[in-house]
Amino acid sequence: MASKISRLVNTSSRVPLQRHLQRTSRNYRTSLSLNSSSRPAPSFPCVEAHAVRESKILQSSVGNSKKDPSTSGPEPAYSWPTPQEYKTYNHSTPFNLVYGGTLPSFDIAYEIWGTLSPSKDNVILLHTGLSASSHAASNELHPAEGWWEKFIGPGKALDTNQFFVICTNVLGGCYGSTGPSSVNPATKTHYGTDFPILSIFDMVRAQFLLLDHLGIEKLYASVGSSMGGMQSLAAGWLHPERVGKIVSISGTARTTPGSIAMRFAQRSVLMADPNWKNGFYYDGLPPHTGMKLARQIATITYRSGPEWDQRFGRKIRPQLTDGEPVQSPALCPDFLIETYLDHQGEQFCLKYDANSLIYISKAMDLFDMTETALEGLDLSPPDSASSVVSSEGSRMMTSHSKSHPPPPNPPAHLDDLAAGLRPLAHVPILILGVQSDILFPVEQQREVADALRMAGNNMVRYYELGGVWGHDTFLLDVQNVGGAIRGFLS
Amino acid sequence: MASKISRLVNTSSRVPLQRHLQRTSRNYRTSLSLNSSSRPAPSFPCVEAHAVRESKILQSSVGNSKKDPSTSGPEPAYSWPTPQEYKTYNHSTPFNLVYGGTLPSFDIAYEIWGTLSPSKDNVILLHTGLSASSHAASNELHPAEGWWEKFIGPGKALDTNQFFVICTNVLGGCYGSTGPSSVNPATKTHYGTDFPILSIFDMVRAQFLLLDHLGIEKLYASVGSSMGGMQSLAAGWLHPERVGKIVSISGTARTTPGSIAMRFAQRSVLMADPNWKNGFYYDGLPPHTGMKLARQIATITYRSGPEWDQRFGRKIRPQLTDGEPVQSPALCPDFLIETYLDHQGEQFCLKYDANSLIYISKAMDLFDMTETALEGLDLSPPDSASSVVSSEGSRMMTSHSKSHPPPPNPPAHLDDLAAGLRPLAHVPILILGVQSDILFPVEQQREVADALRMAGNNMVRYYELGGVWGHDTFLLDVQNVGGAIRGFLS
Numbered sequence: 001m002a003s004k005i006s007r008l009v010n011t012s013s014r015v016p017l018q019r020h021l022q023r024t025s026r027n028y029r030t031s032l033s034l035n036s037s038s039r040p041a042p043s044f045p046c047v048e049a050h051a052v053r054e055s056k057i058l059q060s061s062v063g064n065s066k067k068d069p070s071t072s073g074p075e076p077a078y079s080w081p082t083p084q085e086y087k088t089y090n091h092s093t094p095f096n097l098v099y100g101g102t103l104p105s106f107d108i109a110y111e112i113w114g115t116l117s118p119s120k121d122n123v124i125l126l127h128t129g130l131s132a133s134s135h136a137a138s139n140e141l142h143p144a145e146g147w148w149e150k151f152i153g154p155g156k157a158l159d160t161n162q163f164f165v166i167c168t169n170v171l172g173g174c175y176g177s178t179g180p181s182s183v184n185p186a187t188k189t190h191y192g193t194d195f196p197i198l199s200i201f202d203m204v205r206a207q208f209l210l211l212d213h214l215g216i217e218k219l220y221a222s223v224g225s226s227m228g229g230m231q232s233l234a235a236g237w238l239h240p241e242r243v244g245k246i247v248s249i250s251g252t253a254r255t256t257p258g259s260i261a262m263r264f265a266q267r268s269v270l271m272a273d274p275n276w277k278n279g280f281y282y283d284g285l286p287p288h289t290g291m292k293l294a295r296q297i298a299t300i301t302y303r304s305g306p307e308w309d310q311r312f313g314r315k316i317r318p319q320l321t322d323g324e325p326v327q328s329p330a331l332c333p334d335f336l337i338e339t340y341l342d343h344q345g346e347q348f349c350l351k352y353d354a355n356s357l358i359y360i361s362k363a364m365d366l367f368d369m370t371e372t373a374l375e376g377l378d379l380s381p382p383d384s385a386s387s388v389v390s391s392e393g394s395r396m397m398t399s400h401s402k403s404h405p406p407p408p409n410p411p412a413h414l415d416d417l418a419a420g421l422r423p424l425a426h427v428p429i430l431i432l433g434v435q436s437d438i439l440f441p442v443e444q445q446r447e448v449a450d451a452l453r454m455a456g457n458n459m460v461r462y463y464e465l466g467g468v469w470g471h472d473t474f475l476l477d478v479q480n481v482g483g484a485i486r487g488f489l490s
Numbered sequence: 491m492a493s494k495i496s497r498l499v500n501t502s503s504r505v506p507l508q509r510h511l512q513r514t515s516r517n518y519r520t521s522l523s524l525n526s527s528s529r530p531a532p533s534f535p536c537v538e539a540h541a542v543r544e545s546k547i548l549q550s551s552v553g554n555s556k557k558d559p560s561t562s563g564p565e566p567a568y569s570w571p572t573p574q575e576y577k578t579y580n581h582s583t584p585f586n587l588v589y590g591g592t593l594p595s596f597d598i599a600y601e602i603w604g605t606l607s608p609s610k611d612n613v614i615l616l617h618t619g620l621s622a623s624s625h626a627a628s629n630e631l632h633p634a635e636g637w638w639e640k641f642i643g644p645g646k647a648l649d650t651n652q653f654f655v656i657c658t659n660v661l662g663g664c665y666g667s668t669g670p671s672s673v674n675p676a677t678k679t680h681y682g683t684d685f686p687i688l689s690i691f692d693m694v695r696a697q698f699l700l701l702d703h704l705g706i707e708k709l710y711a712s713v714g715s716s717m718g719g720m721q722s723l724a725a726g727w728l729h730p731e732r733v734g735k736i737v738s739i740s741g742t743a744r745t746t747p748g749s750i751a752m753r754f755a756q757r758s759v760l761m762a763d764p765n766w767k768n769g770f771y772y773d774g775l776p777p778h779t780g781m782k783l784a785r786q787i788a789t790i791t792y793r794s795g796p797e798w799d800q801r802f803g804r805k806i807r808p809q810l811t812d813g814e815p816v817q818s819p820a821l822c823p824d825f826l827i828e829t830y831l832d833h834q835g836e837q838f839c840l841k842y843d844a845n846s847l848i849y850i851s852k853a854m855d856l857f858d859m860t861e862t863a864l865e866g867l868d869l870s871p872p873d874s875a876s877s878v879v880s881s882e883g884s885r886m887m888t889s890h891s892k893s894h895p896p897p898p899n900p901p902a903h904l905d906d907l908a909a910g911l912r913p914l915a916h917v918p919i920l921i922l923g924v925q926s927d928i929l930f931p932v933e934q935q936r937e938v939a940d941a942l943r944m945a946g947n948n949m950v951r952y953y954e955l956g957g958v959w960g961h962d963t964f965l966l967d968v969q970n971v972g973g974a975i976r977g978f979l980s
Contacts, residue, residue: 256798257798257802265787279821297787331761332761373804
């Protein structure tokens, strides 16, 4: 391997000898090209990189294979959050899941910011996106920056001078909460794909068991973005009397085939990795290549073309050796957009558990708050009696809501969705969408707002943001996303 | 393997016994769920399917491994077009490529429709998308339906009562034209990744050598969609005096990072397939899994979310055994959108050469008609002397074009693109875009039209189509796409 790599580097270093020093153009120069049908055997640094990484992971995981599976994760190189960095709620009795599985017990990792008021009426439950940990912001236990650092703190969107903020790692995750990489108490080994199919509702039900444990009867607000937006709606649906306000940013109430397609592509590359081994890879090499490829696809869905036009355009990657751009195109990455995606995949592939990605992305695909879909689930009925109406009754109400008539030519499912969202009719809700989002398109945000209004909710606040950041806007646009949240919560 | 599959079928057939016969809802029923943390070892029919296919391909390719590599392709199961089904032009002298490689000789497969006029002035050169063969429509040599069957024929968009239509398999392809799967005369074995890097311009230059061979001095029109749209513009740029009219549908003059990203993801999954073997897989198992995964990603970029909303919605796949929908969610495909993507990938993975996909998709990424990029290429200058202007001159002209002022706030590269497109200033051009296209977004079609007008072209016709078919609209919308072409050509 080492000799192959040194050959690659030597090949690259030949280029400067041939370079026209006067040229500043960053285009490929045919006069410098090494490509020819008579060239030496082609080399693929991008393919070699997989092999090098695999070899490194294999070396460092040899020492792990004999360890207690409860402490040895699949990703030896990455410093995962340690149990000292978050709080843990242990639910020690069996927990039946919506799709029929049962967990004999579970843990939920959580973190807190701000001060709980004596009457416990200032609590915000913050829900995460697919792969985030409970570490939304720095705190005493874990001083490193969190994934929503700029949104949580004194005077920020979630103002810790006023609110007590709780964020959990979701059920099914791998950052302290019980998930497929956890040890099954029954078998004393990792669940793997013996883990039962999860629902977004299961994640939220587990969170409310934590709230019960903390003695918190009612949330000031349930707040979330992306998958967190789904959870936020689910929280209000399950417990309308325990949720004061709802914020759903770039989420959905009914996953569409376009979004399923993009997550299916990720699961497919992951499950096609020979190291995935039907989910039982915890004692060997994790499916790091599949994870890298899945993250590349995911990254495409998180951002937008216009942002990349501005940020990368058609710029070519610098040479490894001397910082000059490559002079001759190759089959491996040439453009900065390619090295960016490659890097995003590389960074992620050892930071998250492959099975958690599969289970949680599947839960997102399964999410559907139409009345027809909800009827099929084994959920306790919403505990506000006033919101329980017959199917017939709710349909009639939605189609006769005069203050918020349905949009012209509504799609067939909108009435069904409005009926499903009836339990949310009396909760103030902020729906925020982003026009450049291709994963949770703005049409889905409009759909949620329309359905809520058709369900009789007169307290829907709807914002639509422009900008070029796509789905990731919720992580980046502190001014507009943060401002909308602060205004709504005040 | 067989026993595993029969176990899966048995598992599925247990469901009907438990079914509530009265229910018509197509939602998952928890009461029927087989998922539980205590269930038997999970099974993955979608993963098994890969292994079954691999075993089949391996069996049928054993017989091929000893064959003459000039006749044994990598895909034994698929009936590729035979040399009797198309015509072949053989260019027997060396051909230097734009990025510096050389082919000692090459073949171009082509097909024809209609009758060549005595003065040879009724020729339409039709360019293909990435993976299409020369078989655009049925003809005497090959009576099967072609990929543009409804657009070519008497009275159709390309009216064979009037025009003589030629379509080629592109250089780099695998349907009769020379590409990576062809035999290198120097080594008597498949090129593999010894094949030189290709440019869209190389494809077009090879086509014009075919036209020279056929004694066709001037085209009535150059017509193409998707990558064919790029070729169509390139044809006019290389030979403005030999191209009467240009049609570019859902193409681009400058590939953007968003499109590169989507093709990069496809190349990445392909090159990560262990069977790819740096491109030298022709004597063994082809990278069929990588091809399948790549095609799944490609399919997402070819269609659009709104079409899938209408076509699939959230419908669940039928059971294999009895045509009823699945009753319990699983990690393998559940939704119809998933089985559709799976099927698309499966269908394609043995029909096209993996290296052709890599080389041609790379050529698309490299395509850039800005003046700065074109300067860097070893292209013969456009052979119309009047269109050759200095960089300074062309820039001044574009920024002073009074009849077509540049759009407000043009991006930085638009002036550069207008300068690059100057040779096309006097060719009538139809640019057609589709609003739901995410691979070649409509903004890129507007950009081409704007740049052409800024370059002084007063004969740009620009259409923008709605509809839900996304990039594939050019294959499907006979009425609007066909109508626009017919009107423009008449």
